[in-house]
Amino acid sequence: MEQLLTQLRAYSDQLVKLPEHEWTRFAGIMQPASFNKGQHLLEIGHVCDHVCFLGTGLVRAYRIHDGEDLTEQFFFEGNYATEYESFLTRTPSTVGLQAMEPCTLVRFNHADLQGTYASSPMAERMGRLIAEHIFTGSSRRTRSLLFDTPEQRYLALIKERPKVMARVPQKYIASYLGLKPESLSRIRARLTRKPVAA
Amino acid sequence: MEQLLTQLRAYSDQLVKLPEHEWTRFAGIMQPASFNKGQHLLEIGHVCDHVCFLGTGLVRAYRIHDGEDLTEQFFFEGNYATEYESFLTRTPSTVGLQAMEPCTLVRFNHADLQGTYASSPMAERMGRLIAEHIFTGSSRRTRSLLFDTPEQRYLALIKERPKVMARVPQKYIASYLGLKPESLSRIRARLTRKPVAA
DNA sequence: CGCCAGGTTGAAGCGCTTCAACGTCTGTGG
DNA sequence: CCACAGACGTTGAAGCGCTTCAACCTGGCG
Numbered sequence: 001m002e003q004l005l006t007q008l009r010a011y012s013d014q015l016v017k018l019p020e021h022e023w024t025r026f027a028g029i030m031q032p033a034s035f036n037k038g039q040h041l042l043e044i045g046h047v048c049d050h051v052c053f054l055g056t057g058l059v060r061a062y063r064i065h066d067g068e069d070l071t072e073q074f075f076f077e078g079n080y081a082t083e084y085e086s087f088l089t090r091t092p093s094t095v096g097l098q099a100m101e102p103c104t105l106v107r108f109n110h111a112d113l114q115g116t117y118a119s120s121p122m123a124e125r126m127g128r129l130i131a132e133h134i135f136t137g138s139s140r141r142t143r144s145l146l147f148d149t150p151e152q153r154y155l156a157l158i159k160e161r162p163k164v165m166a167r168v169p170q171k172y173i174a175s176y177l178g179l180k181p182e183s184l185s186r187i188r189a190r191l192t193r194k195p196v197a198a
Numbered sequence: 199m200e201q202l203l204t205q206l207r208a209y210s211d212q213l214v215k216l217p218e219h220e221w222t223r224f225a226g227i228m229q230p231a232s233f234n235k236g237q238h239l240l241e242i243g244h245v246c247d248h249v250c251f252l253g254t255g256l257v258r259a260y261r262i263h264d265g266e267d268l269t270e271q272f273f274f275e276g277n278y279a280t281e282y283e284s285f286l287t288r289t290p291s292t293v294g295l296q297a298m299e300p301c302t303l304v305r306f307n308h309a310d311l312q313g314t315y316a317s318s319p320m321a322e323r324m325g326r327l328i329a330e331h332i333f334t335g336s337s338r339r340t341r342s343l344l345f346d347t348p349e350q351r352y353l354a355l356i357k358e359r360p361k362v363m364a365r366v367p368q369k370y371i372a373s374y375l376g377l378k379p380e381s382l383s384r385i386r387a388r389l390t391r392k393p394v395a396a
Numbered sequence: 397c398g399c400c401a402g403g404t405t406g407a408a409g410c411g412c413t414t415c416a417a418c419g420t421c422t423g424t425g426g
Numbered sequence: 427c428c429a430c431a432g433a434c435g436t437t438g439a440a441g442c443g444c445t446t447c448a449a450c451c452t453g454g455c456g
Contacts, residue, residue, distance in 0.1 A: 065345050072344065085334045117326075121319040128315075128326035135333040136283045142336055145343040146270065146376050147263050150412080170435065178344050183412055185436055348444080369402065381444055383404055 001032055004055035004106060007078055011053070015129040022120045029112035035099040041081065042097040048086035050107040054079055057103030058167055061095050062175075070175040074100075074164055081105070084134060100168065145178060151187050153177050199230055202253035202304060205276055209251070213327040220318045227310035233297040239279065240295040246284035248305040252277055255301030256365055259293050260373075268373040272298075272362055279303070282332060298366065343376060349385050351375050 005027065012018065018026060033052075035041060041059060042048050052059075059081045061073040072095060075081030086093035087110060108116075116123045144153055154177055158165055164173060174184040203225065210216065216224060231250075233239060239257060240246050250257075257279045259271040270293060273279030284291035285308060306314075314321045342351055352375055356363055362371060372382040 063345075070345060072341070084330075085337050088330050088334060117323070121322060124319060124322045124326060125315070128322060128329055131326055131329035131333055132282075132286050135329055135336060136286060138333060138336040138340055139283050142340045142343065143270070145340065146373075147261075147268060169433095171433095175344075180413060181435075182414085182437085186412085189436075367402070378445060379403075380405085380446085384444085387404075 004032070004053075004104060007055055008053050008106065011078065012126060015133075016122050016126045018120075018122050018126070022122050025120060026116055026123055029108055029116060030106040031109070032104075032106050034105070035103045037099055037102055039099050040096060041099065041103075042083055042086075042093055042095070044094065044096040045092050047090055048083040048093050048097075049110050051080055051082045051084075051087060051113065052105045052107050054081050055104045055106070056101075057099060057105070058101040059097055059103060060100050060168075060172060061097055062172075063095050068175075071172040072176070074161075074168060074172075074176065076163055080130065080134075084131075100172075150177055150179050150183065151191070154184065154187055155191075202230070202251075202302060205253055206251050206304065209276065210324060213331075214320050214324045216318075216320050216324070220320050223318060224314055224321055227306055227314060228304040229307070230302075230304050232303070233301045235297055235300055237297050238294060239297065239301075240281055240284075240291055240293075242292065242294040243290050245288055246281040246291050246295075247308050249278055249280045249282075249285060249311065250303045250305050252279050253302045253304070254299075255297060255303070256299040257295055257301060258298050258366070258370060259295055260370075261293050266373075269370040270374070272359075272366060272370075272374065274361055278328065278332075282329075298370075348375060348377050348381065349389070352382065352385055353389075 008030075009023070012023075012026075031050075035057070041050075041052060044064065054075060054077045056077045058077070059075040060071050061075070061081075061083060062069055062071045064070070075097075081097060083093045083095045083097060085091075086095070090110075113127075117127055144156065148156070157173070157177065164176075170184060171181045174181040177184065179187075206228075207221070210221075210224075229248075233255070239248075239250060242262065252273060252275045254275045256275070257273040258269050259273070259279075259281060260267055260269045262268075273295075279295065281291045281293045281295060283289075284293070288308075311325075315325055342354065346354070355371070355375065362374075368382060369379045372379040375382065377385075
């Protein structure tokens with residue numbers, strides 16, 4: 001828990017240096033939690049009522065589409081993991097959050113967070129910066145899906161998010177890249193035969 | 199300009215009811231501007247220094263990819279139009295913003311806006327809500343690109359953004375949907391032959 | 397009238413998908 | 427300790443849809 005607070009403090013300080021009393025208030029609404037591998041942080045159909053900051057572990061966001069389990073995103077330790085859309089709009093999530101490794105984390109529930117926003121201008125700013133940050137991430141993702149080939153996306157993933165390749169089974173990565181597992185396998189085979197051509 | 203202020207007020211009030219003095223300050227940093235059809239609000243390679251609220255007109259965001267002009271987004275009157283990523287990160291934009299119709303708008307430049315955030319907690323909140331809002335939009339877009347077929351995306355566009363079909367030449371819509379113009383044409387032909395099957 | 401951009405249509409090609417079979421590794425139970 | 431089931435990844439063959447390249451049509455505009 002000490003460790004976890006330190007991580008979160010480091011993350012937050014990058015965005016906004018909260019005055020000590022605001023940090024204390026912010027820390028006051030944290031709820032520690034932990035999940036075993038395979039457990040759900042959020043079930044599909046529930047309204048996402050928490051934002052989670054991961055101290056350790058790995059979480060995937062997935063949906064069921066035409067009966068298929070498709071992975072939409074991966075969240076690693078040292079980052080926030082949440083279904084932000086459901087959290088913001090207060091509507092049932094079409095996405096589930098599942099621990100792929102044992103996770104330790106702290107959660108902030110929606111009501112507490114809104115209260116903090118209301119009473120702390122710096123927290124409000126932090127919220128804005130986080131929203132802006134995840135927007136730029138989402139925006140890059142959209143761009144990559146529109147303009148890059150699956151092979152380019154795979155190569156970019158290796159370069160930019162090596163942890164994913166290292167810690168996630170391939171079948172989950174495939175749908176994250178917008179592919180079937182067989183296709184990802186073939187792309188990998190193609191690349192090892194002809195390493196860095198082009 | 200009266201009209202434009204009213205529109206912006208309506209838009210803003212949906213998010214946050216600014217106290218009168220904060221609204222006045224906010225209004226004070228607005229810079230009216232207008233662009234002819236074809237003119238650029240933002241050139242590729244420049245840092246986006248403004249957020250624009252469109253009173254009238256239509257703007258597209260595009261990029262040049264392998265020598266091809268690809269459209270990434272459309273912005274209509276009554277909404278903000280900007281290259282938010284460049285605006286936020288203060289890095290040169292890989293995207294250009296071009297008026298597709300004559301546009302009247304008000305702009306907020308980056309420094310002024312940061313100043314407003316610093317001095318007005320409600321403005322800060324408005325910034326957060328806007329960032330959250332465009333994130334959920336981007337998130338839905340990503341989802342659609344990952345999980346829907348081009349035909350499904352086209353049908354969704356007709357239903358959810360009919361203005362796009364009504365006012366934008368098809369070739370721009372094609373790249374917005376992640377297609378070549380010929381493919382969009384064929385999808386349309388397919389659908390008119392077999393109207394709403396499935 | 398004739399040019400040109402935008403849209404449509406045709407034919408061939410390529411890449412991802414589908415369905416299926418096979419290999420490998422791991423964990424479980426005999 | 428070995429045997430086997432099951433999950434995961436790989437590989438093969440056939441299919442389909444988008445792309446590519448090209449020709450053609452139409453409507454707008456000088």
